Amino acid sequence: MQQSSGSITVRLFAALREQAGWDQRSWPLTSGANALSVWQALGFGDAIPDGTRVAINQEFESPRQQLQQGDELAFLPPISGG
Amino acid sequence: MASSIPIDVALCSNAFEPLAELQQWPHHQSNAATGIFIGRMRSQGSSAEELEAMQLEHYPGMTERQLQHLASDAAASHGVRAVLIRHRIGRVTPNQTLVLVAVSADRRGPAQRCCQALLEAIKHDAPFWKQEISRSGDRRWIEGNTPL
Numbered sequence: 001m002q003q004s005s006g007s008i009t010v011r012l013f014a015a016l017r018e019q020a021g022w023d024q025r026s027w028p029l030t031s032g033a034n035a036l037s038v039w040q041a042l043g044f045g046d047a048i049p050d051g052t053r054v055a056i057n058q059e060f061e062s063p064r065q066q067l068q069q070g071d072e073l074a075f076l077p078p079i080s081g082g
Numbered sequence: 083m084a085s086s087i088p089i090d091v092a093l094c095s096n097a098f099e100p101l102a103e104l105q106q107w108p109h110h111q112s113n114a115a116t117g118i119f120i121g122r123m124r125s126q127g128s129s130a131e132e133l134e135a136m137q138l139e140h141y142p143g144m145t146e147r148q149l150q151h152l153a154s155d156a157a158a159s160h161g162v163r164a165v166l167i168r169h170r171i172g173r174v175t176p177n178q179t180l181v182l183v184a185v186s187a188d189r190r191g192p193a194q195r196c197c198q199a200l201l202e203a204i205k206h207d208a209p210f211w212k213q214e215i216s217r218s219g220d221r222r223w224i225e226g227n228t229p230l
Contacts, residue, residue: 014139014211015223051225055209058144074141078225081169081210082121082181082201 005029006069010038016052016077020044027073035063035073044075051078087157088164091149093140095172100182109164109186117185117197125176127214128224134217136174141209152203160196162187167200169210 006029017023020042027038035054040046048054054063055074067073088109100120104110127133153165166184174180183201187193205227212224 011141013141013209014213015225018223055141055144058141058147060207074144076141076209077211077223079206079209080212080224080227081208082205082227 005031008033008038008067008069008071008073010042011072011074013074014077016075029067029069029071033067034065035061035067035075038067038073039063039075048075052076053079087154087162089150089153089157089167090165091146091153091167093146093169093171095170097174097178098168098170098182100168100179103166103168103182104184107164107166107184109166110184113163113186113188115187115190115193117187117190117193117195119181119183119197119201120179121181121201123174123176123178123180127216127222128228129222131216131218131220133176133214134219135176135215137213137215137221138171138174138180139211139213140171145209148208149204152207153200156196156200156203157185160185160187160192160199162192162196165196165200167204169204169208171210 007026008029010027011024012020039048048063053076054061057072110116157165162185164186168182170180185193185197214222
């Protein structure tokens with residue numbers, strides 16, 4: 001088991017939030033964790049679906065960007081603005 | 083380097099009148115060309131059902147910053163003088179304005195091209211999510227955008 005090294009905040013929006021039944025939670029940060037590994041650890045599936053994007057501290061990032069203590073990680077389902 | 087081009091962005095939780103917003107925007111009067119897009123909510127949903135309303139969700143903080151960022155990038159790319167964005171959030175009803183984009187420039191080409199490019203950027207890269215609410219009460223999240 002990987003060692004915990006602090007925590008991050010995970011946020012969900014729109015359809016993802018409704019499917020999960022929560023919008024925000026604290027999540028233990030393990031060494032080397034990234035958005036993809038958190039997605040898997042949350043039980044959402046093996047891969048982040050096409051069109052779902054990742055934001056870290058409110059900036060778009062790669063799902064493989066390593067997370068840091070205190071980060072705000074958001075999973076953004078396909079956008080439909082304008 | 084931060085853009086010095088005036089960028090005026092606001093999210094509106096209540097209905098707004100786009101022409102009144104433009105009247106109050108000084109750059110509309112002071113430059114030779116203004117490109118404008120006004121988008122209103124359709125009365126029919128993506129499956130042709132009659133809609134009662136739409137709920138527009140956003141990511142507080144990120145959405146505002148992303149709109150500023152997209153507008154600054156588009157303004158710099160097209161060499162325009164000022165940009166205005168108004169975007170609804172919350173509950174919207176058919177025919178209410180969803181989005182207003184206005185671009186002021188010294189010529190029609192940059193104004194129109196920047197307006198179109200910025201609108202497409204907003205549609206694809208600004209975190210908003212639409213949920214259609216039909217007259218029968220069904221709710222459905224919309225993924226992606228209508229064709230250009």
